[in-house]
Amino acid sequence: MLKNRLRAILLLSSVIFLSACKDDALLNNLTQEQANQVLAILLQHNIAAQKNGTLKAGYSITINHADATAALSIINQYQLPRPADVQISQAFPEGSLVASPNAEQARVLSMQEQRLEQTLKVIAQVVNAKVHISYPPFDNGPGNKRPAGHVGVLISHKGDIDENTFIPQIKSLIKNSLNDIRYENIAIALFPASSIQYASPTKAPTTLSGVWVWLPAVIVLFAAITAGYILLKFSHRPHPATGSGTEEVKSE
Structure with a gap:
């Protein structure tokens, strides 16, 4: 007895005792690409993580409970999970109503902004990026002169960056990705990413x-x-x- x-x-x-060291689900219902992105970034910051699930049901990322604060800080800083890559064809889905020329142009510019942001995030030092393309005026009368286009790029980065090399490279990328954009009309703003909160x-x-x-x-x-x-x-x-x-x- x-x-x-x-x-x-x-x-x-x-x-x-085992419940004190249980794993927590950090993110759920991810695609395989999203799960791999999250897993890779967490491992880069020495956060032990695991990917579970299937292609049909979706994937989840689990971490140790003790790493929850740091993992959430990383998720917020990198804006994870990232959406699927944008395709210009999504601006004009089949069967949609015909929009006005101004609406179509605005939709295309929005897609171009998102695609450039996704391209910039491929760079190793870039944590997050935002691109803003100036929209032309909607008054397209025959006597109105179209103003020059401008592009503003905001980049948060990790580590040290040589601005004298990095900024011209980003400007060249933007200039060759868009029509009617002059090199001097592209503004690049760099900011160091905030430190990860580990506790x-x-x-x-x-x-x-x-x-x-x-x-x-x-x-x-x-x-x-x-x-x-x-x-x-x-x-x-x-x-x-x-x-x-x-x-x-x-x-x-």
């Missing part, structure tokens, strides 16, 4: 943040082992003789 109780206590303590906000010292995750489980496990030891010790202790038996020995 006592052995069964001891097994139950040890089993319960093991379940509690939850807390008043306790950051060096002890990992201890608080394990401390409750360790206390429960220690208490269970102590209780089991006491029960086991008392189960092997000899029982004292009854009073009637003592009297019979004395009578003899």
